[in-house]
Amino acid sequence: MKALLIGEYKQGKLEESTYELVGFAKQFGIDNVMFLVAKDDVDLKYDSKVYIADADKYKEYNPDIHTKLIEEVAEKENPDYIIFSHSSYGWDMAFRLAVKLKVAPISEVIGYNEGTFVVPCCNSKFRRDVKPKTQKAVITLQGGAFAPVSEGTPQIEKIDAEGIEPSVEFIDYEMPPKTGVDLTKAEIIVSVGRGVGKKENIELEKELAQTLGAEIGASRPVVDSEWLDQSYQVGTTGQTVAPKLYIACGISGAIQHLAGMKKSGFVVAINKDKDAPIGEIADVFVVADVNEFVPILTKKLKSA
Numbered sequence: 001m002k003a004l005l006i007g008e009y010k011q012g013k014l015e016e017s018t019y020e021l022v023g024f025a026k027q028f029g030i031d032n033v034m035f036l037v038a039k040d041d042v043d044l045k046y047d048s049k050v051y052i053a054d055a056d057k058y059k060e061y062n063p064d065i066h067t068k069l070i071e072e073v074a075e076k077e078n079p080d081y082i083i084f085s086h087s088s089y090g091w092d093m094a095f096r097l098a099v100k101l102k103v104a105p106i107s108e109v110i111g112y113n114e115g116t117f118v119v120p121c122c123n124s125k126f127r128r129d130v131k132p133k134t135q136k137a138v139i140t141l142q143g144g145a146f147a148p149v150s151e152g153t154p155q156i157e158k159i160d161a162e163g164i165e166p167s168v169e170f171i172d173y174e175m176p177p178k179t180g181v182d183l184t185k186a187e188i189i190v191s192v193g194r195g196v197g198k199k200e201n202i203e204l205e206k207e208l209a210q211t212l213g214a215e216i217g218a219s220r221p222v223v224d225s226e227w228l229d230q231s232y233q234v235g236t237t238g239q240t241v242a243p244k245l246y247i248a249c250g251i252s253g254a255i256q257h258l259a260g261m262k263k264s265g266f267v268v269a270i271n272k273d274k275d276a277p278i279g280e281i282a283d284v285f286v287v288a289d290v291n292e293f294v295p296i297l298t299k300k301l302k303s304a
């Protein structure tokens with residue numbers, strides 16, 4: 001089994017998610033080579049062959065031309081799987097490539113077992129096993145699902161594709177305006193999930209946060225329901241945080257949320273379901289009604 005891993009390079013730097021692709025391949029004993037559009041001085045710790053296309057020439061983001069370059073590498077290497085991160089870069093290209101190569105695309109992979117891929121479904125409440133009908137497949141891996149591996153020195157082969165006329169032009173990145181809180185520097189985060197039940201109940205977490213000198217965080221449904229502003233969201237489509245203490249209140253522990261907070265030093269989770277996945281990563285797992293437990297905890301802390 002062989003995989004072509006598609007690394008990501010953004011604003012002059014290798015994206016850390018690239019190492020999760022390597023981690024996936026290593027975890028399942030899949031031979032691998034990599035493709036990357038980067039500058040010559042890219043800092044890449046990888047112990048196999050990497051095909052590098054010049055970022056100055058092909059630009060960091062150009063799905064049109066990058067897809068064509070990947071096709072060239074795929075022709076040389078004949079991989080069983082072409083693997084992207086489940087990122088906007090990955091989404092943009094994985095499906096174009098799958099259509100071109102006439103192979104199955106499988107996205108948001110969180111597990112693998114001998115040719116069968118595990119993907120979340122029903123808003124991450126369930127998982128399903130997916131086996132591609134084609135012999136080869138294009139895959140995207142969910143961020144945070146596989147432990148990163150960064151080691152070794154790559155054998156670099158430059159790749160050039162003469163005569164490719166891109167139909168898309170990369171102009172620049174436009175960063176969203178910085179609004180709201182910056183949770184990346186918070187030492188303590190009290191994070192609110194759908195389990196709190198309604199917007200008004202968040203006052204309980206706010207009081208706990210105030211008592212602890214913490215910031216408030218949120219899962220995506222809380223933001224989608226407009227209980228809190230998007231700048232509070234933690235996860236793959238929110239902020240990535242690494243506080244000393246993370247208190248998850250009524251949060252189930254979906255992979256997209258865990259990806260944003262798994263670097264927390266100590267995790268306390270409060271959930272009424274003893275089987276909630278957040279329990280697997282929590283250092284302290286409190287099985288209780290969050291709306292009853294949090295005020296008691298705040299009261300105890302205030303009187304301590």
Ligand SMILES: Cc1cc2nc3c(=O)[nH]c(=O)nc-3n(C[C@H](O)[C@H](O)[C@H](O)COP(=O)(O)OP(=O)(O)OC[C@H]3O[C@@H](n4cnc5c(N)ncnc54)[C@H](O)[C@@H]3O)c2cc1C
Nearest residue numbers: 193194195219220235236237238250251252257272289290
């Ligand atoms: C492309 C994509 C990107 C995403 N990005 C993000 C992201 O960045 N961040 C993110 O958070 N999610 C993200 N999600 C959504 C994610 O899949 C989950 O749906 C979400 O994290 C679930 O939020 P939750 O845990 O608050 O809600 P739920 O999964 O509904 O969990 C609520 C939990 O509360 C518990 N509960 C209910 N009532 C109580 C109570 N009274 N007391 C205690 N516990 C209670 C329940 O047992 C349950 O475990 C993304 C999804 C997709 C598809």
